[in-house]
Amino acid sequence: MLRTLITGGAGFLGSHLCDRLLDDGHEVVCMDNFLTGSPDNISHLTGHPRFSFLEHDVTEYITIEGPLDYVLHFASPASPIDYLRLPIQTLKVGALGTHNALGLTKAKNACFLLASTSEVYGDPNTHPQKETYWGNVNPVGLRGVYDEAKRFAEAITMAYHRHHNVPTRIVRIFNTYGPRMRLNDGRALPAFMRQALSGEPITVHGTGKQTRSFTYVDDTIEGIVRLLYSNVTSPVNIGCCDEISILEFAKEIIALVNSTSAITHDPLPEDDPKSRRPDISLANRLLDWSPRVDREEGLRRTLVYVLEKIGQAP
Ligand code: NAD
Ligand code: UDP
Numbered sequence: 647m648l649r650t651l652i653t654g655g656a657g658f659l660g661s662h663l664c665d666r667l668l669d670d671g672h673e674v675v676c677m678d679n680f681l682t683g684s685p686d687n688i689s690h691l692t693g694h695p696r697f698s699f700l701e702h703d704v705t706e707y708i709t710i711e712g713p714l715d716y717v718l719h720f721a722s723p724a725s726p727i728d729y730l731r732l733p734i735q736t737l738k739v740g741a742l743g744t745h746n747a748l749g750l751t752k753a754k755n756a757c758f759l760l761a762s763t764s765e766v767y768g769d770p771n772t773h774p775q776k777e778t779y780w781g782n783v784n785p786v787g788l789r790g791v792y793d794e795a796k797r798f799a800e801a802i803t804m805a806y807h808r809h810h811n812v813p814t815r816i817v818r819i820f821n822t823y824g825p826r827m828r829l830n831d832g833r834a835l836p837a838f839m840r841q842a843l844s845g846e847p848i849t850v851h852g853t854g855k856q857t858r859s860f861t862y863v864d865d866t867i868e869g870i871v872r873l874l875y876s877n878v879t880s881p882v883n884i885g886c887c888d889e890i891s892i893l894e895f896a897k898e899i900i901a902l903v904n905s906t907s908a909i910t911h912d913p914l915p916e917d918d919p920k921s922r923r924p925d926i927s928l929a930n931r932l933l934d935w936s937p938r939v940d941r942e943e944g945l946r947r948t949l950v951y952v953l954e955k956i957g958q959a960p
Contacts, residue, residue, distance in 0.1 A: 647696075649673045649714050653704045653747055654721030656683035658826045659761065659819070662867050663718060664688060668696055670871070675710060679703040681735060682723050687826050704743040705735075714754040716874065719747040719799075720761040726789065726915065727832030733791040740795025741802075748806045757813040759874050760803045762881060764820040764922055765793045774889075774923040777818065777881050787917040800881065807879055815873050820885025820924050824863030824944065825951035835860065838896050839952045842905035852914030854893025859923045861886040862944030865937040872933040885924035886937045902945055 650667050654660040655676030660683065664674050673696040676688060680701070691697045702708065704721045722739045723729040729736040744760065751758040767775045768783035783793045800816055807814040823835045830836070841848050861884070869884035890898070896909055929935045939947075 650716040651675045652718045653677045660720040661687035705738040708746045708750045714756040717751040718759045725831040725833045729792040736791045737795045740799045744799040759815040762818045769919045774925040776925040789917045816881040818883045821858045822861045822866040838899040842903045842907050847910040848896045857889045857921045859886045859889045862939035869935045883924040889923040
């Protein structure tokens with residue numbers, strides 16, 4: 647049986663990965679310190695014979711009894727408001743946490759997968775973004791704590807691969823949404839859905855002309871797992887190519903929930919990327935992966951979760 651450690655396993659993506667790898671027959675060790683995650687995300691796994699949970703801060707030395715086949719490093723604040731309020735923790739988990747997770751992987755002769763991000767491209771000046779693009783990041787800007795931590799994490803992952811022959815994978819995840827997102831995590835989708843449902847104004851930052859490409863969580867998880875089981879060491883983009891402006895996205899959500907909310911415009915946060923869309927030809931070719939759930943369906947499924955969460959389920 648394969649035995650897998652997932653750091654950040656009580657978070658949005660980490661908890662979906664716990665579910666998926668348990669379904670694939672792994673024994674899963676989930677590690678988290680609940681900095682931005684929640685016990686609710688993994689409560690359904692309590693008592694599962696192949697699941698265990700360890701409360702631990704991965705910026706401290708990691709000890710795991712027994713063998714490991716895979717280490718998936720997902721621990722990190724991920725939403726802009728989280729990493730802006732937790733700048734030092736974000737840098738530490740990307741740097742020290744990644745170093746500890748790699749050291750553990752090496753000691754166990756396991757395979758390592760890093761959750762990297764489209765933010766390594768910063769505010770990109772090529773479009774769409776290919777893995778060969780080196781990015782346009784402001785290291786001393788407010789988002790630099792996240793972007794540079796992830797860039798360091800990619801660099802140390804490649805160093806462990808080249809210098810210690812550790813099998814490694816790097817997934818560059820683009821904006822992902824779906825059930826288990828925190829409703830108050832400040833990201834566009836949960837903010838807009840919550841506001842639309844309560845009739846509050848929808849807070850679009852800036853003109854709303856900035857674009858994103860939103861991927862439903864099941865598709866992202868499938869891409870990550872395909873990469874894990876492959877032998878691809880270079881970074882791979884996982885994301886959806888269906889790009890939309892944030893203003894249009896707000897209008898879609900207003901229409902979806904049949905809301906009377908007006909749209910208001912706040913100032914655009916510093917270094918907010920103007921456009922983002924992955925080139926996924928590598929994932930397509932090497933992993934035979936492409937997203938399957940379109941935005942209409944993904945938003946419908948997410949709305950069911952949000953309604954349950956706020957106690958408005960029919
Ligand atoms: P999340 O905040 O829901 O999950 C992160 C988890 O890591 C939380 O459970 C948190 O408590 C835990 N954590 C943070 N610091 C820790 C530490 N020092 N020790 C132990 N646990 C710690 O965020 P998410 O959206 O699930 O993101 C998970 C990973 O995927 C992150 O590494 C993020 O950078 C990456 N990612 C996510 C997206 C996305 O759209 N959700 C996009 C790109 C990259
Ligand atoms: N955004 C917005 N209103 C909100 C939250 C976010 O207009 O209440 C914008 C944000 O400035 C960005 C886009 O929506 O341009 C996506 O933001 P999110 O935080 O979801 O992810 P990002 O891609 O910036 O990490």
